[in-house]
Ligand SMILES: NC(=O)c1ccc[n+]([C@@H]2O[C@H](COP(=O)([O-])OP(=O)(O)OC[C@H]3O[C@@H](n4cnc5c(N)ncnc54)[C@H](O)[C@@H]3O)[C@@H](O)[C@H]2O)c1
Ligand SMILES: NC(=O)c1ccc[n+]([C@@H]2O[C@H](COP(=O)([O-])OP(=O)(O)OC[C@H]3O[C@@H](n4cnc5c(N)ncnc54)[C@H](O)[C@@H]3O)[C@@H](O)[C@H]2O)c1
């Protein structure tokens with residue numbers, strides 16, 4: 123069928139996934155690029171729409187995670203594109219690219235300061251207004267700001283250990299690895315934590331010598347947060363005289379088992395990294411800190427029980443970095459609770475585009491650990507064809523499988 | 533009456549203030565000091581107990597703000613006190629001291645890192661467990677950690693402009709000025725603000741060149757926050773190429789009028805500092821920032837309407853420093869609201885003891901502006917005797933007077 127492609131579509135109100143033939147997208151604006159999708163991810167965040175929790179009342183093409191190659195570029199691309207984000211000048215047909223899960227222009231106020239997920243032109247892939255990546259082709263708006271060239275990933279690995287990155291692992295750059303990096307960075311950059319890392323006291327006086335942290339939630343994003351955090355902490359430890367201890371928490375046993383395997387594979391020491399269920403975690407934190415609580419918490423779940431656990435585990439003057447996608451219920455805290463604990467929160471969406479330079483270095487280092495398909499330690503369980511989408515959504519929704527990728531050409 | 537003193541007492545359940553003769557406090561622990569009170573403050577925070585909002589069911593001696601002289605010291609004080617906070621060695625009978633509104637030992641984990649208001653031995657003055665400062669004498673526990681010697685304030689003013697500090701202005705160091713400093717510092721040190729001040733991008737990319745801030749609430753604490761913030765910002769501006777704009781907001785006209793006078797007196801420029809009611813403030817922020825909102829907000833009120841205003845005024849990826857004392861109602865936000873705006877919060881009590889070195893420098897600079905009794909621009913309206921306490925509480929509660937100090941020897 124000339125001009126047509128296969129795509130995974132969702133129909134309202136919920137749980138209705140169909141694989142259909144739809145028109146191949148075209149350049150609609152000079153800043154657009156058309157990407158031929160090599161792999162697309164199925165992600166926990168897709169389930170919000172799948173289950174009908176997002177108040178969407180129109181059908182849509184699913185998916186916000188994809189990696190592929192450039193097959194068409196709008197008129198903005200070329201040597202004339204001075205004063206614009208670099209890719210407008212340097213992107214070429216055939217380049218391999220990965221896209222953040224939201225569009226970011228690279229030119230507005232928010233993009234320039236690195237808050238790319240709040241770009242003035244932000245649109246999420248996989249909503250009625252912007253067809254998603256679970257298709258053979260996808261249109262990327264503001265593509266010179268949005269896209270990330272994969273060669274910059276391999277170039278980042280200067281030690282030669284990584285000559286190329288598996289497509290399956292690249293997929294992690296669209297969302298979950300940068301989000302893990304962001305969760306970790308928010309904790310380490312917080313004014314209540316950073317004094318210890320920079321060895322500058324807050325505001326004078328001393329500073330903690332042992333940083334105690336907890337990660338709440340060990341889904342794919344939580345695991346990425348753990349790997350990122352451990353990588354950053356061990357980097358800091360090489361230059362500064364600080365110690366750290368991290369407890370990674372999930373009530374789900376299989377999630378804990380995967381975290382444990384990955385932690386072993388990246389060489390985390392048992393003394394500084396523990397994996398625990400909720401009751402164990404409370405005991406561990408209490409023992410480690412003589413009852414004071416953690417310096418900071420990474421909340422990677424997205425519900426009130428996780429926020430309450432975070433509140434319970436953090437010490438007075440601690441901080442909570444929350445990347446979980448929270449819904450409608452009011453926060454489970456009274457103003458008094460927050461005042462009484464001098465607590466800090468950082469909420470929100472990951473600015474993926476801004477995190478990609480850091481995230482891709484972490485990927486280059488650990489892709490063999492969590493980016494190969496079907497390995498016991500990998501975050502990715504298998505690659506299937508688009509035709510398998512209805513079944514895959516169902517299994518994934520029921521927690522009966524891990525992360526699944528679609529190969530739209532299979 | 534031998535061994536007796538006058539003190540202001542509160543009786544449950546509410547609105548019952550009496551002036552009585554009670555025993556002069558004695559040293560109960562070697563770390564105690566007895567302070568002869570020269571001036572004690574009546575503060576907005578006293579009203580929480582006065583109104584019966586704090587669930588206190590026993591009578592108490594009121595007041596958490598006092599300045600005075602040392603008249604008795606426990607056995608811990610003296611040249612033998614090595615390895616302990618300096619004052620255990622250096623404090624002398626007759627020294628003039630000011631006390632933070634809570635006890636802090638100076639030795640526990642929290643004190644050492646500067647989070648002194650969450651000291652493991654923290655007790656608030658003016659509760660049943662610790663008699664307050666609206667009396668002729670007051671017992672200060674853990675006094676070598678808690679107290680601050682006033683000579684260190686005048687010593688801080690090296691330029692000779694301040695040879696001595698009025699007792700009335702010193703009283704501001706017990707609570708409201710350090711709390712203002714803390715509110716300002718939390719905003720300027722936040723990882724989402726500081727990149728602009730240090731000219732280091734977050735996490736790469738550019739950074740804002742114009743910092744737009746709002747102060748919500750212009751009671752005595754809000755005014756102190758405004759003065760502290762303007763002082764810090766103009767300091768930063770002298771070394772870094774940044775600009776700032778601050779809007780200070782209160783629905784109460786007389787509060788705005790006082791703020792305007794103080795701003796003029798400290799030389800704030802009309803271009804960078806505006807005083808506004810709530811509707812004006814919304815327009816001003818929108819004009820200044822082309823609708824984006826403020827980088828950060830100082831919340832100095834302590835109710836949900838102020839938190840909602842802060843949320844409405846702040847831009848995505850902005851932060852809110854909240855020093856208002858919040859009560860029981862749940863926070864007025866859904867998780868989704870916070871996620872959608874990538875908002876950060878820092879809540880809680882001021883670590884006064886840790887802020888005193890900064891706060892006393894600011895006091896030395898501006899005491900003539902806001903620390904002299906009864907001046908139109910001063911934060912302090914008048915000094916009365918303890919006998920006037922019942923009447924003063926009543927007027928203050930009804931908003932019919934400004935800040936009142938008690939002279940217990942009058
Ligand atoms: N901020 C962002 O930009 C961004 C990006 C991607 C995903 N997300 C969100 O991050 C969250 C995690 O994503 P995921 O794909 O890993 O989700 P997931 O559902 O696969 O994993 C969540 C894990 O949390 C565990 N959990 C549930 N309640 C818990 C509790 N009280 N304490 C500890 N663990 C608990 C579950 O057992 C599960 O293993 C989701 O809310 C997702 O929507 C946010
Ligand atoms: N964090 C701390 O350690 C600490 C220390 C001292 C005081 N406090 C608290 O700080 C707060 C301020 O103290 P204060 O003595 O200045 O109080 P105050 O009551 O004198 O002043 C509060 C001001 O806020 C204004 N206001 C009310 N609602 C508002 C709104 N929606 N928007 C803008 N302004 C609004 C009022 O008109 C008033 O002028 C109180 O909650 C107090 O308990 C906290």
Ligand SMILES: [Zn+2]
Nearest residue numbers: 165167187297
């Ligand atoms: Zn995703």
Ligand SMILES: [Zn+2]
Nearest residue numbers: 227230233241
């Ligand atoms: Zn943008």
Ligand SMILES: [Zn+2]
Nearest residue numbers: 575577597707
């Ligand atoms: Zn006070």
Ligand SMILES: [Zn+2]
Nearest residue numbers: 637640643651
């Ligand atoms: Zn202490």
